[in-house]
Amino acid sequence: MDDARRRPDDQAVHAPCFAPFVRRLGVAGAGVALVAVAATALAVPRVARADCELIISEYVEGSALNKVIEIQNALDSPLDLAAGGYQIVIYLNGCTASSTTIDLVGTIPPHDAFVLAHPRAAASILPLADQLADTLWFDGDDALALVKPGGVILDVVGQIGFDPGLEWGSGSVSTADNTLRRQNGVAEGDHDGSDPFDPATGWDGYATNSFDNLGVPNAAPSCGPTGVSNSRGDPGTRLYSPRPNPSGVESRLGFSLRTPGTVRMVVADVASRLVRVLAQGQFASGAHVVHWDGRDDAGRPVGSGVYFVRLESGGTRLERTLIRINR
Numbered sequence: 001m002d003d004a005r006r007r008p009d010d011q012a013v014h015a016p017c018f019a020p021f022v023r024r025l026g027v028a029g030a031g032v033a034l035v036a037v038a039a040t041a042l043a044v045p046r047v048a049r050a051d052c053e054l055i056i057s058e059y060v061e062g063s064a065l066n067k068v069i070e071i072q073n074a075l076d077s078p079l080d081l082a083a084g085g086y087q088i089v090i091y092l093n094g095c096t097a098s099s100t101t102i103d104l105v106g107t108i109p110p111h112d113a114f115v116l117a118h119p120r121a122a123a124s125i126l127p128l129a130d131q132l133a134d135t136l137w138f139d140g141d142d143a144l145a146l147v148k149p150g151g152v153i154l155d156v157v158g159q160i161g162f163d164p165g166l167e168w169g170s171g172s173v174s175t176a177d178n179t180l181r182r183q184n185g186v187a188e189g190d191h192d193g194s195d196p197f198d199p200a201t202g203w204d205g206y207a208t209n210s211f212d213n214l215g216v217p218n219a220a221p222s223c224g225p226t227g228v229s230n231s232r233g234d235p236g237t238r239l240y241s242p243r244p245n246p247s248g249v250e251s252r253l254g255f256s257l258r259t260p261g262t263v264r265m266v267v268a269d270v271a272s273r274l275v276r277v278l279a280q281g282q283f284a285s286g287a288h289v290v291h292w293d294g295r296d297d298a299g300r301p302v303g304s305g306v307y308f309v310r311l312e313s314g315g316t317r318l319e320r321t322l323i324r325i326n327r
Helices: 019-025 032-042
Strands: 054-061 067-073 087-091 100-103 113-117 143-148 152-157 179-182 203-206 251-257 261-269 274-283 286-292 305-313 316-324
Touching (some): 054 143, 054 152
Antiparallel strands (some): 054 067, 054 179, 067 113, 087 143, 143 152, 261 274, 305 316
C-alpha cells in the first residue's frame, strides 16, 4: 500500500488515534481529560457473543476511493438494518477508539448480500450498491467491525488496537490493495475484535479492483430456522437478488449450490413466456454469477418492463423479479 494514496482530501496520513474525535468536536489542543473521555466513549467493544445473523462477506480495498464492504444475511428471514441498529465502525492505524461509525439502512433478503460503497467509487460499483457513504474510507492497516446495539461485534476485518504496518496478510490474500471474499461455508463471523487477524483463514484473495462478485454472497450454510418462503427442495440452493435492479444495463444474477447439480436459469416475461435461457447444464457447488445483457434468445433487445428470473435445480425452483428500464 502506498501511503500517498491515503486521504484523497490531503488530510493527515497517520493522525493520532483521537485526532478524528477532536476534529469532529472542533476542539484544538485537547488535553488529558478529553483523551480520557474519548477513550471511554469510543473504546473498542469487547463483547463476544455467538450471533451469526450477519457476516462481512466481501471487502474491497481498491485504488482511489474504490472502498466497499459487502454484508451477508445468514438467516432464513429478511433483516431490517436500520431497525436492528446495525453499524460499520472503522478504527484507523491501530486505534482502540473509532474514527467513523456508519449507520446501515435497508433490508437484506434471506441469505442475500448488501453492498456498502463510497459514492466516488468506480462507475461499475455504484449500480451494485445498496447504500453509499462518503465516510467509508479505510486502508489496509485499518480495522472494520460490523456491530449491533450493545457493543456486540458480529464480524471484523483486521485487529482492533493493533497496527500491522501496511496490511494484514500478504500477497493477494491481504487487506491492502486487494479484494477479500469469505470462503464458502462460513456462516458466522469473528466476534472478538481484539484477537489476531489472518485473512488466509476463511478468506480468498483477489487482485486490486476485483468487483465482479459484488452482491453475490458466498454459499454459506443457514444459521437460522429453515423455511425460506420461495424455496422448495434443497434449501442449500439459492438465487440472489438481481443487480442492479431496476436495470438499464447488463444484469448480474447470482446463485449458489450446496452440492454439484444440473441448473437451468431462464428469464420470462409477465405472461410467463420464455425470453432467454441464461444457463443450462452441470454446475459445481458454491456461488456462481450469470450475466444478462437485456436481449432475448434471438439477440433482440427486450422492452422496458417486469421480468422474472427463474432457476431450477433438482427439485428446487426459485424466482426473482427484475425490472428493465431502457434508456
